[in-house]
Amino acid sequence: MALKVMKFGGSSVADVEKIRNVARRVAREYDAGHDCVVVVSAMGKTTDHLVSMADEVSGGNPHPRELDMLLSTGEQVTIALMAMALENMGKSAISLTGRQVGIVTDFVHSKARIREISTERLSQLLGERKVCIVAGFQGSTENDDITTLGRGGSDLTAVAIAAALKADVCEIYTDVLGVFTTDPRVVPGARKIDQITFDEMLELATQGAGVLHNRSVECAKNYNVTLHVRSTFSEEPGTLVVKEIENMEDIVISGVAFRRSEAKITIRNVNDEPGVAAKLFTALAKKHIQVDMIIQNETLNQRNDIGFTVSGADSAKALEVCEALKAELGGSEVVCDRNVAKVSAVGVGMQTHVDVAATMFRALSEAGVNILSITTSEIKITVLIAEEQVDRAVQTIHDAFELSKTA
Amino acid sequence: MALKVMKFGGSSVADVEKIRNVARRVAREYDAGHDCVVVVSAMGKTTDHLVSMADEVSGGNPHPRELDMLLSTGEQVTIALMAMALENMGKSAISLTGRQVGIVTDFVHSKARIREISTERLSQLLGERKVCIVAGFQGSTENDDITTLGRGGSDLTAVAIAAALKADVCEIYTDVLGVFTTDPRVVPGARKIDQITFDEMLELATQGAGVLHNRSVECAKNYNVTLHVRSTFSEEPGTLVVKEIENMEDIVISGVAFRRSEAKITIRNVNDEPGVAAKLFTALAKKHIQVDMIIQNETLNQRNDIGFTVSGADSAKALEVCEALKAELGGSEVVCDRNVAKVSAVGVGMQTHVDVAATMFRALSEAGVNILSITTSEIKITVLIAEEQVDRAVQTIHDAFELSKTA
Numbered sequence: 001m002a003l004k005v006m007k008f009g010g011s012s013v014a015d016v017e018k019i020r021n022v023a024r025r026v027a028r029e030y031d032a033g034h035d036c037v038v039v040v041s042a043m044g045k046t047t048d049h050l051v052s053m054a055d056e057v058s059g060g061n062p063h064p065r066e067l068d069m070l071l072s073t074g075e076q077v078t079i080a081l082m083a084m085a086l087e088n089m090g091k092s093a094i095s096l097t098g099r100q101v102g103i104v105t106d107f108v109h110s111k112a113r114i115r116e117i118s119t120e121r122l123s124q125l126l127g128e129r130k131v132c133i134v135a136g137f138q139g140s141t142e143n144d145d146i147t148t149l150g151r152g153g154s155d156l157t158a159v160a161i162a163a164a165l166k167a168d169v170c171e172i173y174t175d176v177l178g179v180f181t182t183d184p185r186v187v188p189g190a191r192k193i194d195q196i197t198f199d200e201m202l203e204l205a206t207q208g209a210g211v212l213h214n215r216s217v218e219c220a221k222n223y224n225v226t227l228h229v230r231s232t233f234s235e236e237p238g239t240l241v242v243k244e245i246e247n248m249e250d251i252v253i254s255g256v257a258f259r260r261s262e263a264k265i266t267i268r269n270v271n272d273e274p275g276v277a278a279k280l281f282t283a284l285a286k287k288h289i290q291v292d293m294i295i296q297n298e299t300l301n302q303r304n305d306i307g308f309t310v311s312g313a314d315s316a317k318a319l320e321v322c323e324a325l326k327a328e329l330g331g332s333e334v335v336c337d338r339n340v341a342k343v344s345a346v347g348v349g350m351q352t353h354v355d356v357a358a359t360m361f362r363a364l365s366e367a368g369v370n371i372l373s374i375t376t377s378e379i380k381i382t383v384l385i386a387e388e389q390v391d392r393a394v395q396t397i398h399d400a401f402e403l404s405k406t407a
Numbered sequence: 408m409a410l411k412v413m414k415f416g417g418s419s420v421a422d423v424e425k426i427r428n429v430a431r432r433v434a435r436e437y438d439a440g441h442d443c444v445v446v447v448s449a450m451g452k453t454t455d456h457l458v459s460m461a462d463e464v465s466g467g468n469p470h471p472r473e474l475d476m477l478l479s480t481g482e483q484v485t486i487a488l489m490a491m492a493l494e495n496m497g498k499s500a501i502s503l504t505g506r507q508v509g510i511v512t513d514f515v516h517s518k519a520r521i522r523e524i525s526t527e528r529l530s531q532l533l534g535e536r537k538v539c540i541v542a543g544f545q546g547s548t549e550n551d552d553i554t555t556l557g558r559g560g561s562d563l564t565a566v567a568i569a570a571a572l573k574a575d576v577c578e579i580y581t582d583v584l585g586v587f588t589t590d591p592r593v594v595p596g597a598r599k600i601d602q603i604t605f606d607e608m609l610e611l612a613t614q615g616a617g618v619l620h621n622r623s624v625e626c627a628k629n630y631n632v633t634l635h636v637r638s639t640f641s642e643e644p645g646t647l648v649v650k651e652i653e654n655m656e657d658i659v660i661s662g663v664a665f666r667r668s669e670a671k672i673t674i675r676n677v678n679d680e681p682g683v684a685a686k687l688f689t690a691l692a693k694k695h696i697q698v699d700m701i702i703q704n705e706t707l708n709q710r711n712d713i714g715f716t717v718s719g720a721d722s723a724k725a726l727e728v729c730e731a732l733k734a735e736l737g738g739s740e741v742v743c744d745r746n747v748a749k750v751s752a753v754g755v756g757m758q759t760h761v762d763v764a765a766t767m768f769r770a771l772s773e774a775g776v777n778i779l780s781i782t783t784s785e786i787k788i789t790v791l792i793a794e795e796q797v798d799r800a801v802q803t804i805h806d807a808f809e810l811s812k813t814a
Contacts, residue, residue, distance in 0.1 A: 016463045050484070056423045058491040066494065069502050070487035073480035077457070080477035084465040087473065095476050100551060144507060 002168040003126070004029060007039040007136065007158035011175050012232040013078050014044030022173075022232065023085035026131060030091050035126045037165065039136045039158040040082055042074025050074060064109035068138075068148045072098070075135035075154070082133045093131040096121070098138035099146065103157065105139035111150030112139060117164040126165075134161065152213020159216045163223035170220065171228045172212060178229050178238030179204065179211055181403040182256040186394050189404035193254060195240045200254045201227075203346040203380045217241065245348075252356060253347035253401040256394050260387055262292065263315035264337045264372065266307035267322055271330035277306060279329065283321050289314045293342065293384065295373045303330075307373070309384065312338060340372060341390045344382040345397055357381055363400035369393045409575040410533070411436060414446040414543065414565035418582050419639040420485050421451030429580075429639065430492035433538060437498050442533045444572065446543045446565040447489055449481025457481060471516035475545075475555045479505070482542035482561070489540045500538040503528070505545035506553065510564065512546035518557035519546060524571040533572075541568065559620020566623045570630035577627065578635045579619060585636050585645030586611065586618055588810040589663040593801050596811035600661060602647045607661045608634075610753040610787045624648065652755075659763060660754035660808040663801050667794055669699065670722035671744045671779065673714035674729055678737035684713060686736065690728050696721045700749065700791065702780045710737075714780070716791065719745060747779060748797045751789040752804055764788055770807035776800045 006026060013019050022040075029036050042050075050070050054062040062070075079095035086093035102118035125132050136154025139147050149156050155172060162170035177192050179201065184190040196204075198221035202214055211229055220227050220241065230238025270276050277296070284291055293309040306329075310318045315338055322334045350356040360381055364371060369392060373384040385393055398404065413433060420426050429447075436443050449457075457477050461469040469477075486502035493500035509525030532539050543561025546554050556563050562579060569577035584599050586608065591597040603611075605628035609621055618636055627634050627648065637645025677683050684703070691698055700716040713736075717725045722745055729741045757763040767788055771778060776799060780791040792800055805811065 016460055019464055053423055053484075053488060054491060057426055057488045058495040061495065062491045063494040066487045066490045066502055069490070069504075070484060073483045073487075076480045076483075077460075077477060080473045080480075081460060081464045083473045083476070084461060084469045087470040088465040088468065095473055097476075 001033045001035070003035045003037075003165060005037045005039060005158050005162040005165070005167045005170045006173065007155060007171065008041070008173045008232060009154065009175075010041040010044055010047070012173055013040055013082070016081065019043075019078070019081050020085050023082060023089060025232070027086060027089050027091050030131055035129075037122065037126070037132045037134060037161055037167070038082065039134045039154060039161065040075060040078040041136050041154040042071075043078055046074040046077070047071060065145060068109045068112075068146050071148050072135070072138045072146045075137055079133045079135045083131075086131055086133070091131055092129060093133055094125055095133045095135075097135050098157070099140035099144075101132075101134050101161070103139035103160070105141060105147045105149070107141050107143075107145075107147070109145075109147055112141075112147035114139060114149070114156070114160050117160055119164045122161070122165060152215050155213050155216035156219060159219045159223075159225055159227070162225045163219065167225070169226045169228050171230060172216075173230060173232040174211055175232065176211060177231045177234060177236060179241075180255070182258070182394055182398050186258075186391050187256075187398045187404075190398065191404055193239050194237075195242060195245045196254050197245060197348050198241060198243060199379055200346050200348055201241045203344065203377070204255050204257050212241075252349040252353045253345050253397075253403065254349075255346050256343065256397045256403065257346060258341060258343040258390055258394050259292075260341045260390055261312040262309045262340050262342055262384070262387075263312050263318070264307060264309045264340045264384060265315065265318055265322055266305050266335050267326060267329060267331040267333075268305050268335065269303040269330070269332040270306050272304050276304075276329050280306065280322070280325060281308075283325055284308075284318060287317055287321055289318050289321070293373065293375050293382065295375065295384075309340065309342065337372075339387045340384050341387040342382055342384055343390065343393045343397065344380050345401065346380045348379050350379060350381070359400055360397055363396045364393060367392055367396040369396065408440045408442070410442045410444075410572060412444045412446060412565050412569040412572070412574045412577045413580065414562060414578065415448070415580045415639060416561065416582075417448040417451055417454070419580055420447055420489070423488065426450075426485070426488050427492050430489060430496060430498075432639070434493060434496050434498050437538055442536075444529065444533070444539045444541060444568055444574070445489065446541045446561060446568065447482060447485045448543050448561040449478075450485050453481040453484070454478060472552060475516045475519075475553050478555050479542070479545040479553045482544055486540045486542045490538075493538055493540070498538055499536060500540055501532055502540045502542075504542050505564070506547035506551075508539075508541050508568070510546035510567070512548060512554045512556070514548050514550075514552075514554070516552075516554055519548075519554035521546060521556070521563070521567050524567055526571045529568070529572060559622050562620050562623035563626060566626045566630075566632055566634070569632045570626065574632070576633050576635050578637060579623075580637060580639040581618055582639065583618060584638045584641060584643060586648075587662070589665070589801055589805055593665075593798050594663075594805045594811075597805065598811055600646050601644075602649060602652045603661055604652055604755050605648060605650060606786055607753050607755055608648045610751065610784070611662050611664050619648075659756040659760045660752050660804075660810065661756075662753050663750065663804045663810065664753060665748060665750045665797055665801050666699075667748045667797055668719035669716045669747050669749055669791070669794075670719050670725070671714060671716045671747045671791060672722065672725055672729055673712055673742050674733060674736060674738040674740075675712050675742065676710040676737070676739040677713050679711050683711075683736050687713065687729070687732060688715075690732055691715075691725060694724055694728055696725050696728070700780065700782050700789065702782065716747065716749065744779075746794045747791050748794040749789055749791055750797065750800045750804065751787050752808065753787045755786050757786060757788070766807055767804055770803045771800060774799055774803040776803065
């Protein structure tokens with residue numbers, strides 16, 4: 001008999017029939033003798049609808065505390081309906097808001113951080129053999145104001161509760177079968193990964209293979225919570241996200257992640273002196289521009305090129321910042337390539353395999369894919385390429401590491 | 408500078424534009440220097456929508472605790488949007504759920520009774536010149552479970568908060584201009600009443616002139632909270648509901664109430680012994696049948712006719728109960744008249760005017776309206792008549808007491 005935290009996202013509970021479907025699934029686990037905490041998101045497009053009302057009533061500038069008061073109702077609706085569905089199936093169930101479950105956060109509305117979770121009430125209710133249905137994405141401050149946890153908040157609620165309760169597993173139910181070696185729409189031979197490490201999952205998530213939000217994976221890693229990413233609509237096991245994988249060294253690369261529509265911006269010939277990079281990236285952060293890759297190449301005459309990538313949507317804003325700073329940094333010109341994309345090979349195995357980078361570059365070269373920039377981390381190699389070559393590059397890397405083969 | 412509790416019902420906050428409209432109205436009061444607590448209901452048909460989802464997910468039998476968890480979100484949405492709208496107008500505002508405002512109820516889900524209201528947080532926030540926006544209809548138990556107050560719950564929240572804060576007035580905003588002498592659709596000359604006593608309001612409300620739910624009027628009466636029933640869509644003063652009215656003796660009758668589609672059921676010749684009525688009305692209550700008038704006439708030979716009225720919708724169920732009990736009560740037959748209606752003249756003035764009943768019966772007689780039964784209370788005379796004669800009877804009584812004339 002296990003203690004399971006099961007998390008279902010908005011598309012899994014989008015209407016009453018889907019809620020009943022999830023309830024049946026939970027009931028089977030309950031009947032098998034497991035203790036179940038179920039974390040749910042708002043139904044389907046509820047949050048979008050609430051946000052649009054908030055924008056309308058406030059001229060696009062809703063008060064943060066009140067926005068949290070508003071948005072938290074979305075999950076509250078789902079927990080009540082889910083508990084009713086289970087009760088109707090003869091299973092003892094009880095719904096709990098973030099506050100009732102004892103999730104205390106800081107005071108930063110709309111992206112609050114969890115400070116602590118008191119497990120007293122949950123443990124007592126589980127001891128009474130009740131299914132506990134918890135509203136994801138929300139908590140409350142010490143002043144008893146409702147807060148929300150920001151993007152990926154429901155996953156985070158599930159992981160944090162699993163950590164607090166020392167649950168055997170935290171199951172994240174989604175509309176896909178698990179984590180794939182790459183996007184099956186690009187590579188038809190993409191394979192579901194059975195096991196992956198937290199670190200690999202983190203790299204894959206940042207690179208756009210976003211089944212799970214990074215905050216949740218980080219939290220799971222910190223508290224060593226076993227995650228199981230699996231499908232709401234299938235009984236098949238999904239992907240286990242764990243600390244370490246047996247025979248880890250046999251697997252070189254776990255997956256290929258990519259992100260289209262990046263823009264690469266370079267300021268040429270900036271002064272080669274301390275503080276240049278700091279000035280540039282502080283100015284970009286002030287405008288809320290999320291910088292992705294940073295590439296700096298040494299050049300002659302104590303002058304440098306400093307470059308970075310941003311999402312295509314942010315490129316115009318980023319260009320403005322660079323043009324405004326160019327003179328101060330001593331740069332000669334700002335250039336922008338709007339049609340680039342990022343492709344990464346991710347795998348803890350590359351730490352013990354010396355030829356990963358060589359294999360990847362050779363394969364890309366043979367496929368005629370030109371590499372514009374390269375960055376690497378401990379478990380990831382990323383190349384910047386022309387956007388139109390993304391599909392070919394992903395397929396090529398996937399083939400080079402034989403990812404379609406089962407491990 | 409006054410302390411005002413302002414309550415707006417669902418139709419006054421049915422969409423974002425209406426919420427902004429209400430916010431402007433509140434802002435004017437705030438700018439005039441008044442301290443404002445605003446109590447709101449769920450938007451428009453929100454509650455109906457939530458109830459229908461609950462019925463769907465639970466096979467028509469939602470768990471009471473979970474239904475309260477669900478329904479309370481309706482008001483929570485409105486308070487957040489209302490606070491945003493006010494903040495957007497530059498007025499300092501804060502939304503509060505029933506629990507946050509300190510409304511503690513008993514444990515009876517879906518029709519909880521308020522045990523106490525702690526005014527600490529409200530008083531502090533009002534002291535900071537914040538408009539406090541409170542979710543109507545809800546509270547929470549000592550165990551921290553969410554409860555709802557049942558029908559008329561938002562009015563009750565407003566009145567109870569006004570009582571706890573010793574507010575100067577509790578303004579109930581509706582879609583009518585106030586309380587009328589009778590239904591203007593029946594009597595075109597019906598007049599808005601400027602002042603009415605709690606007791607009269609209670610009698611009018613029970614009789615179907617339901618602007619205000621009785622629980623709220625009773626609560627206002629008990630704590631002597633001045634109510635002001637007025638229109639959301641007009642600046643005109645509405646109807647003040649107060650303890651006593653100056654020159655009260657000049658006004659004989661305040662209004663004429665009526666209810667169509669009643670059914671009168673009589674069991675003939677029941678035993679004239681103790682316990683007969685108790686048995687009958689206990690059996691009816693067990694089937695949740697709301698009995699309205701009760702009429703018992705003494706007859707010959709120690710046998711009685713016992714009769715009562717119920718709403719037309721309940722008549723079939725009530726008939727079943729009577730048929731099942733007839734033999735035990737010694738009755739000879741059960742008769743049912745399904746086409747009756749109730750008309751009442753209400754007024755505290757009748758306590759000091761001896762000829763009210765006579766005037767009313769004479770007028771009805773001259774108009775050719777046949778009276779089937781009569782009951783009276785301290786401040787009300789009610790007659791049962793044929794349903795088809797309701798309009799004529801109401802007009803006749805309204806004319807007889809010259810209710811179209813301003814007082």
